[in-house]
Amino acid sequence: MIRYFSLLSENKMDHLIKSIHPSIGEKNRQKESRINKWKQITFSMLSNLKLQISNHFHQASGIKDWEKTMVKHNFLLSKSIDDYLDEQEAIPTRRLLKSYALVAIQFSFALLCALMAFNGDETIVAVGSPYHVLGKQNARIMYLMNGCSFLFGAAVRLAFIYYERKRKCYYLSILKWISSESRGELEGRYYIKICKRMKLIGKYFTICLDIYSLGVLLALLLFSVIAYHFEHKLDDSLARLLVFSIVQSYLIWQMCLSSSCTLFIYYITCVYLEYRFDQLNNSINKESVRSLNHAMSLVRKHNQIYLIHASNHVFVRMLLFVVYYIFTPITNLLLIVAILPETENIDPLQVHIAQLITGSGAVVSMIFLFTFSYCSTALCKSAHHFYPKLNSFIASLSSDEHFQVTNPNSNKFKEKLKIILLIEKLSGPPITVYCYNLFPLNRYEFYLFFCNVCSNFLLFVNILVK
Numbered sequence: 001m002i003r004y005f006s007l008l009s010e011n012k013m014d015h016l017i018k019s020i021h022p023s024i025g026e027k028n029r030q031k032e033s034r035i036n037k038w039k040q041i042t043f044s045m046l047s048n049l050k051l052q053i054s055n056h057f058h059q060a061s062g063i064k065d066w067e068k069t070m071v072k073h074n075f076l077l078s079k080s081i082d083d084y085l086d087e088q089e090a091i092p093t094r095r096l097l098k099s100y101a102l103v104a105i106q107f108s109f110a111l112l113c114a115l116m117a118f119n120g121d122e123t124i125v126a127v128g129s130p131y132h133v134l135g136k137q138n139a140r141i142m143y144l145m146n147g148c149s150f151l152f153g154a155a156v157r158l159a160f161i162y163y164e165r166k167r168k169c170y171y172l173s174i175l176k177w178i179s180s181e182s183r184g185e186l187e188g189r190y191y192i193k194i195c196k197r198m199k200l201i202g203k204y205f206t207i208c209l210d211i212y213s214l215g216v217l218l219a220l221l222l223f224s225v226i227a228y229h230f231e232h233k234l235d236d237s238l239a240r241l242l243v244f245s246i247v248q249s250y251l252i253w254q255m256c257l258s259s260s261c262t263l264f265i266y267y268i269t270c271v272y273l274e275y276r277f278d279q280l281n282n283s284i285n286k287e288s289v290r291s292l293n294h295a296m297s298l299v300r301k302h303n304q305i306y307l308i309h310a311s312n313h314v315f316v317r318m319l320l321f322v323v324y325y326i327f328t329p330i331t332n333l334l335l336i337v338a339i340l341p342e343t344e345n346i347d348p349l350q351v352h353i354a355q356l357i358t359g360s361g362a363v364v365s366m367i368f369l370f371t372f373s374y375c376s377t378a379l380c381k382s383a384h385h386f387y388p389k390l391n392s393f394i395a396s397l398s399s400d401e402h403f404q405v406t407n408p409n410s411n412k413f414k415e416k417l418k419i420i421l422l423i424e425k426l427s428g429p430p431i432t433v434y435c436y437n438l439f440p441l442n443r444y445e446f447y448l449f450f451c452n453v454c455s456n457f458l459l460f461v462n463i464l465v466k
Contacts, residue, residue: 062198063179066264069206073254074099075160075261081172084164091165099161102254106154109251113147128240130223133231134354137342141464142354145333146248152326153255156262159322163315170311171265174272190275198268206260212360213253219357220245226350259327262319263368269312270375270433276305277382284389295390302386306431309383313433321436323372324449331369332457334362340465373449376441380432 063081070076077091077099078084116124117140124132124139131139163169178184178198183191224241227234280301338359341351430440439445 062195062200062202063175065206066198066202066261069202069257070261073257074102075157075257077161077164081176084169084172085176087167096161099157103154103157103161106150106157106251106254109247110147110150110154113143113150117143117147124234128237128242128244130220130227130236130241130245132234133223133227133346133350135342135344135346137464138337138346138351138354141333141337144464145330145337145358146252148326148330148333149255150251152322152330153251153258155322155326156258156319159315159318160261163318168314170308171269171315174269174308174312178272184272184276186272186275187279190279194268194271194275197271198264201260201264201267205263206257209256209260209364210253212364213249213256215360216252216357217245217249219353220249222353223350226347259368262323263371266316266319266433267371267375269316270379273305273309273312274375274379274382276308277302277379277385280305281382281385284386298386299390306383309379309431317434317436320372320376320433320441321438323369324435327365328369328453329456329460331362331365332453332460334358334365335457336460336464338362340461369453373441373446376433377443377446380430380440380442383431 067076067081071079074095076084077095078089079092083089112127116127116129129139129143131142134142174184178186178191178194186194221242224238224245227236228238228241280298284298335358338355341355343351430442432440432442434440435445441449
């Protein structure tokens with residue numbers, strides 16, 4: 001009886017708890033349903049974000065971003081890539097004159113910076129430069145660095161003008177081919193990889209350089225305020241200081257745009273050719289060369305890619321020449337100001353601002369130069385990977401009676417001769433980008449280039465740093 005009443009009381013208590021609060025099981029189910037709903041929403045958002053990022057980078061939209069920059073700033077004198085390839089309209093005279101005017105301004109300021117680097121304070125006051133607040137040594141290095149920068153921007157723009165007027169911009173055909181339905185005959189994974197690189201360089205690298213140019217403008221304006229209000233060694237004019245800072249920043253921005261356009265053309269075309277050679281090499285690695293007809297089909301594909309490289313090489317070799325001989329000293333001068341600045345009798349804040357700007361520029365410049373050199377060496381390696389396979393194929397057929405033909409009119413003799421000529425080509429001068437017609441940029445030249453950069457840095461230190 002006691003047990004019955006105890007059970008009855010427990011049931012009443014449970015009924016009372018249920019009447020006051022929801023059951024614990026129901027609360028757990030509600031909690032689990034909310035968690036599952038939150039998981040579904042989160043998973044859906046992440047999936048949509050991943051799809052958007054994938055579509056953003058896995059399409060050839062980087063070409064459109066780069067084309068807008070080229071046309072807007074008159075690096076591409078035609079109104080679009082299609083206008084250049086269709087040859088429907090001549091180059092607009094207005095755009096051509098704008099480009100020539102900017103080239104003249106850049107050359108003039110490069111000469112002016114050279115004069116300020118080696119002349120006295122009178123020239124600096126007359127021009128309105130605020131660099132004297134950084135000290136005489138730092139100011140001289142900044143003038144030399146800016147002069148090289150303006151010379152680089154003018155040389156690149158002149159190269160674009162000259163080769164477009166000569167109708168030798170074959171890189172535009174390559175870009176158009178990549179953005180077409182054929183995808184430039186690239187396989188899926190190679191197409192995705194090159195689309196990512198086009199987006200990173202064509203859009204985001206350009207944005208980074210725009211931000212850097214804005215930082216240069218702010219630093220120059222700050223130096224101008226310091227020169228006018230706090231430095232009284234020279235009789236500076238606020239109007240001249242502001243005009244000089246704005247014009248200087250604009251020309252530096254144009255130089256950064258030249259660097260971005262140059263890197264996009266050089267890197268994307270080299271990577272495209274490298275991927276085409278890699279596709280051919282992968283097909284050879286998966287299956288051995290079985291017959292003479294198979295070998296001839298591979299030779300034709302290799303020759304087709306080589307002809308694309310030869311047409312594109314007419315323009316990119318000039319870009320490499322300009323970068324090798326003009327842009328490299330800029331990197332050395334940036335490193336000197338960032339690592340070994342003059343600090344005696346100079347406000348530490350001014351020195352730190354100069355180090356921040358030049359250090360950031362030095363990092364970007366070294367990435368720029370390394371990318372230029374690496375893609376050329378990678379192209380050389382991929383282009384010559386075909387050589388051992390052809391040699392082994394010729395050796396395997398040397399004892400074949402059908403292959404040992406001496407009649408020059410027979411097809412087999414002609415095909416054999418084509419294979420031998422390709423072997424001689426692959427064993428001869430490297431298939432890569434040349435520094436104009438001086439030397440190819442392969443692994444050995446890349447090593448020499450790195451050594452020259454280091455030796456020139458030490459030479460600049462001995463000359464410019466006291």
